[in-house]
Amino acid sequence: TQLLEQSPQFLSIQEGENLTVYCNSSSVFSSLQWYRQEPGEGPVLLVTVVTGGEVKKLKRLTFQFGDARKDSSLHITAAQPGDTGLYLCAGPYFGNEKLTFGTGTRLTIIP
Amino acid sequence: GAGVSQSPSNKVTEKGKDVELRCDPISGHTALYWYRQSLGQGLEFLIYFQGNSAPDKSGLPSDRFSAERTGGSVSTLTIQRTQQEDSAVYLCASSLYAAQETQYFGPGTRLLVL
Numbered sequence: 111t112q113l114l115e116q117s118p119q120f121l122s123i124q125e126g127e128n129l130t131v132y133c134n135s136s137s138v139f140s141s142l143q144w145y146r147q148e149p150g151e152g153p154v155l156l157v158t159v160v161t162g163g164e165v166k167k168l169k170r171l172t173f174q175f176g177d178a179r180k181d182s183s184l185h186i187t188a189a190q191p192g193d194t195g196l197y198l199c200a201g202p203y204f205g206n207e208k209l210t211f212g213t214g215t216r217l218t219i220i221p
Numbered sequence: 222g223a224g225v226s227q228s229p230s231n232k233v234t235e236k237g238k239d240v241e242l243r244c245d246p247i248s249g250h251t252a253l254y255w256y257r258q259s260l261g262q263g264l265e266f267l268i269y270f271q272g273n274s275a276p277d278k279s280g281l282p283s284d285r286f287s288a289e290r291t292g293g294s295v296s297t298l299t300i301q302r303t304q305q306e307d308s309a310v311y312l313c314a315s316s317l318y319a320a321q322e323t324q325y326f327g328p329g330t331r332l333l334v335l
Contacts, residue, residue, distance in 0.1 A: 116263075143323075152225070152312050152326025153264070198263060208254070208277055209324065211264040 114199060114212035122218040123189060131184045131215045133199035138179045142201040143209070153198055189219045223247070225327035227313050233333045234303055242298040242330045246315030253296050254324060255288060256312045264312065270296060271319070303334045 117132045133142070141160045145153035157166050159175035159182065166173045170193075172185040186193055199212040226245045234240050246253050252271055256264040266280040270290045281287070285303075290296040300307055310329040316322035 114263075151328055152314070154326070155323050158323070200264075208266055208269050210266070211256070214263040 116212040116215050133182045139201035142182045145198040147196040191219045227327040231331045239301045244296045244313030250315035252316045254314045258310045308334045
């Protein structure tokens with residue numbers, strides 16, 4: 111069974127602080143996606159990274175794909191209450207069409 | 222344009238009853254996926270449709286679960302003889318073509334089996 115582990119599972123920090131969320135696997139991805147899910151809604155895609163070592167920025171969010179394409183990180187600078195939500199990484203493993211989702215990181219930003 | 226819609230939004234049923242969950246994907250999207258999410262955790266893949274066929278049913282947890290898709294559009298997930306452990310949020314997503322494309326999710330159906 112292929113597993114995508116995310117850490118930490120829960121994170122609660124003060125507004126204005128920085129944080130990093132990690133997504134790790136023992137298998138190689140062809141690409142990797144990050145989603146954010148708010149209560150009562152489905153996940154919404156934030157970014158897709160494709161190339162090993164790739165870094166993408168989305169305002170205060172920075173996404174990095176590991177050189178070996180087995181891991182990824184999400185860094186948030188100066189967190190805002192609107193960043194609160196469940197963050198999910200997901201990727202199709204090579205040779206597989208379906209997405210495997212990570213275990214999720216529940217982020218709470220305290221005003 | 223309209224996004225992915227799911228119905229009902231909430232369903233409470235008694236153990237042993239059958240339930241049907243419906244998904245209306247984005248118009249023109251050929252791929253459709255069903256996932257299950259327990260207690261705000263990660264998503265568990267159930268089944269994937271390309272058109273009306275299901276190349277991957279590997280995630281269906283038991284033979285009580287089945288799904289179909291007609292006309293390359295609407296899909297129905299059926300759970301027979303529901304059990305309490307079936308309680309979860311069932312999410313549907315669609316994408317233009319294959320899994321590597323962006324998946325657009327519906328709001329989910331919250332199923333509670335008493």
